[in-house]
Amino acid sequence: MIDKLEFFIALAKAQHFGRAAEELGITQPTLSASLRQLEEQLGVMLVRRGSRFQGLTPEGEQVLNWARRIVGDARTMKQEMRAARHGLSGRLRIAAIPTALAMVPALTTPFRERHPGVTFTILSRTSVEILSLLGNFDIDVGITYLDNEPLGPVVSLPLYTERYRLITAIGSPLADRTQVSWAEVAELPLCLLTPDMQNRRIIDQHLADAGASARPTLESNSMIVLFSHIRTGKWASIMPLNLAETFGFAEPIRAIPIIDPDASHTVGVVAAEREPRPPLVSALLEVASRLASEGRLR
Template structure:
């Protein structure tokens, strides 16, 4: 039954028989037959019938919740047995918000040094997509904001606080200032992330608090695009301090703290709330906690607890 439940999860995710079959590497008739067999075994209709996929029935939604739990438990069992035989190995799938991508290596590098049999795939996704991918078992962990929008049924490890800077070229307006206000920044030609990004929603919120409105002259879902425009000397942006430091801005680019308010938002590692976790996920959560404790100890702060 496990394989049929995996097929059903894929169908619910793709909401299209053809696309789901393609992602599973099977034919559409095979998928349709598996779903029908699952319905026969359970004695309920799972999918609304029609010429095309029309959604799940109420019973289908209930079964989807169980299917995710059962498939997750089966995978955990297999991974635990493999770890018992061979040690930690396999691939960890990570999705991170764009502003956190630069710090992923701080977790993956020491983790792989301890567990050389592990490999990683890292995707750039919006905060909403991170949570959706987690819920559909398409990733193992995510890195996203923890304190701005609802996270749902996850465990989290706070990693760092994101603080915001005006990033601009020397000689531009406000570039000689020690700090600037959100209201002042709103008057500059800004390049910002697109509105579907939580970072942009955070920026819009703080601008609104200052009585201003974001009117960017360029929007992109790529941090590389924003950096390349800043380097022309004709654009400015609002970015987290840790991200600007990672890219090593030097003269003639300046990073200036934004105040009024002096805002910060917590970023951390998230995983589906379940016990036990996959061995790889449990080990990565421990790695993230150690990293957070070390970083906060260096700054003289107390480490935040694992949010379960």
């Protein structure tokens, strides 16, 4: 039954029999036969069929929610039994917003020192995508904003506070200032994250509160692209202080505090709200809590 539920989850995600079978490493006839067996066991049709995948039936949507929970619990049980025999091991899947990616090693490095049998997958995703991935059990934890947009049914743990700086080259407008206002920053040629990123929505809101608006001349979902353009001296950006410090900005780049207001937002770990909690997730939350209380996460 568990295998069939995993097949069903894969099909619902891929929305294509061939792609789902390929991802599962089985043949398409095997996938189709397993789904028919699952439908017979449950006594309902799960998939609308035609010449191609046409979506889930209403009953299929209900079963999908149960399938995710059942498969998630089965994985948790396996983790607990493996940890009881051999210590904590397995793969920890983390998705983080772009502005938090530079902080992730401060969490994963001490975690692996404590649990050397654990490996990691780190993904860069928007805050909306992180919540969706958690809900679908496609990741174990996310790192995102906690206090700006609704999180839904998750467990959260604050890690650090994000404050904002104007990042610009020496010799460019406002580069000689000790602090600048949001309204002044709005007049510069800015390169910013794309509007689907919550960091960008935060920046847009602070600019709007100052009576200004963001008119970026360049947008990207990559922090590396933004840093590269800042270094040309032709663009400026608005970035969190901790991110600028991590990249070690030195001459000829300056990070200038932005005031009116001196805005801040909390970034933290989020995990699906479920019991029992997977051992890997519990261990990560324990390490994160200790590091945050010691002020070692920024």
